[in-house]
Amino acid sequence: MFSTVSTYFTDFYRLFYPSICGCCDQPLTKGEAQLCVHCRLSLPFTQYEKMEENPVEKSLFGRAPIVYGSALLQFSKGESTQQLLHNIKYNGQRELAVFMGRMMGTRLQESGRLSAVDVLMPVPLHPQKEQVRGYNQSALLAEGMAAILPAEVQKNNLVRKVATATQTRKSRLERWENVEAVFDVRHPERLRGKHIMLVDDVLTTGATIEACVQALTEKADCSVSVAVLATPM
Numbered sequence: 001m002f003s004t005v006s007t008y009f010t011d012f013y014r015l016f017y018p019s020i021c022g023c024c025d026q027p028l029t030k031g032e033a034q035l036c037v038h039c040r041l042s043l044p045f046t047q048y049e050k051m052e053e054n055p056v057e058k059s060l061f062g063r064a065p066i067v068y069g070s071a072l073l074q075f076s077k078g079e080s081t082q083q084l085l086h087n088i089k090y091n092g093q094r095e096l097a098v099f100m101g102r103m104m105g106t107r108l109q110e111s112g113r114l115s116a117v118d119v120l121m122p123v124p125l126h127p128q129k130e131q132v133r134g135y136n137q138s139a140l141l142a143e144g145m146a147a148i149l150p151a152e153v154q155k156n157n158l159v160r161k162v163a164t165a166t167q168t169r170k171s172r173l174e175r176w177e178n179v180e181a182v183f184d185v186r187h188p189e190r191l192r193g194k195h196i197m198l199v200d201d202v203l204t205t206g207a208t209i210e211a212c213v214q215a216l217t218e219k220a221d222c223s224v225s226v227a228v229l230a231t232p233m
């Protein structure tokens with residue numbers, strides 16, 4: 001009886017404050033979490049996690065010495081991944097980010113390609129940007145991944161020193177040379193001998209990841225892999 005009443009109230013509450021799908025904005029039905037069944041089944045998975053020399057890894061060849069690289073979803077403008085990213089970055093849907101992080105962790109674990117990761121390291125936002133947004137979406141993705149993979153999250157070890165706006169005006173070579181000014185490692189001793197997985201929401205030119213890998217491998221004796229939620233590659 002009690003459960004019937006509480007279910008009734010839950011349904012009643014949802015009528016006025018329904019949880020909505022992170023892709024299509026339609027109300028979720030009972031049993032659905034973050035994404036409706038339709039959107040969840042039609043997500044454009046890249047399957048890169050199972051692929052040797054996938055486009056993410058190829059894009060970083062000769063630029064950043066990584067062990068392994070992957071992206072969960074294919075990004076195309078106007079499609080579900082764009083809406084998902086928008087909700088995670090600009091609509092405050094933190095739980096959706098953690099949920100997608102769990103999905104990233106599960107796919108990586110099931111891929112059979114990934115050697116053990118020790119540290120999940122979100123790519124830091126510029127501190128001012130994070131203050132305005134209230135969170136770093138990449139840190140939430142890393143938290144979700146940590147629920148699946150046996151690795152610790154180190155949030156404040158890799159830090160961003162200057163705004164990337166000043167970097168975008170520079171050529172790749174200039175950016176490469178200016179890496180020291182962008183990212184820094186506060187506690188290299190916590191990374192020594194470890195396999196770090198950098199976590200970010202989107203990989204486009206790879207310039208940010210390149211700079212992070214450079215800073216990590218220069219400052220700490222570690223190996224680095226990369227996992228992003230989405231890529232247009």
Ligand SMILES: [Zn+2]
Pocket residue numbers: 021022023024025026035036037038039040
């Ligand atoms: Zn949906």
